Amino acid sequence: xxIIRVHHTVTLLSDGKMLVVGGNDxxxxxxxxxxxxxxxxxxxxxxxMTYQRQAYTATLLADGTVLIIGGYSQNGxxxxxxxxxxxxxxxxxxxxxxxxxxxxxxxxLSDGRVLDSGGITTDLSAVNTAELY
Numbered sequence: 001x002x003i004i005r006v007h008h009t010v011t012l013l014s015d016g017k018m019l020v021v022g023g024n025d026x027x028x029x030x031x032x033x034x035x036x037x038x039x040x041x042x043x044x045x046x047x048x049m050t051y052q053r054q055a056y057t058a059t060l061l062a063d064g065t066v067l068i069i070g071g072y073s074q075n076g077x078x079x080x081x082x083x084x085x086x087x088x089x090x091x092x093x094x095x096x097x098x099x100x101x102x103x104x105x106x107x108x109l110s111d112g113r114v115l116d117s118g119g120i121t122t123d124l125s126a127v128n129t130a131e132l133y
Contacts, residue, residue, distance in 0.1 A: 002034050002043050009058035011066050013086055019046070019066055021084075022053045029054060029073040033084070033091075046089040049082050057106035059114050067133060069116050072102040077122045081133065094133075101127050 001020060008023025008030070018036040022029070029052035034045050049068060056071025056078070066084040068091075070077070077100035082091045097116070104119025104127065117130035 001036075002045055003030065003032055005030055007054035009056070009068075011058045011060050013060065013066075014064050015086070017086075019058075019084065019086075021058060021066075021068065022049060022056065022071070024054050028052070047084070047091055049084075049091050050093055051078060051080055051082070053078055055102035057104060057116065059106045059108060061108070061114070062112050067106070067114055069106055069114075069133070070097060070101045070104060070119065072100075076100070077102050077120070097131050099127065099129060099131075 004025045005023040009021050011019045013019055021033045031049040031052040034043050036043050052073045053071035057069045059067045061067055064086055068082045079097040079100040081094050083094050084091050101119035101121050106114050106116045108114055114133040119127045121127050
């Protein structure tokens, strides 16, 4: 990789490349993203998320975009949601969650929606709620 990182995600994209996003480099939280192409063995930087984050979810959607939900950064737990467009290499902020959360899970439902549930919130208490995207 171009950047040392831990607590990041790796998402296998429909074209076979892998999107590596966020995490931290043991000194600061990251918003950077890079692509790994297993056919060439090359790493390339791509657009950066709006927010630095770790302990978030990354979900590949049917249209090839990647949905990033929540997590936390130096400013605490996040309720923000971002969408990565592989064709343009750009990120777009979409509707925020009603509650900030990190260390949660996300699952694609049969109708294409994403169920985001559980996790930990700002006061470090467990969350027993879920939201749909």
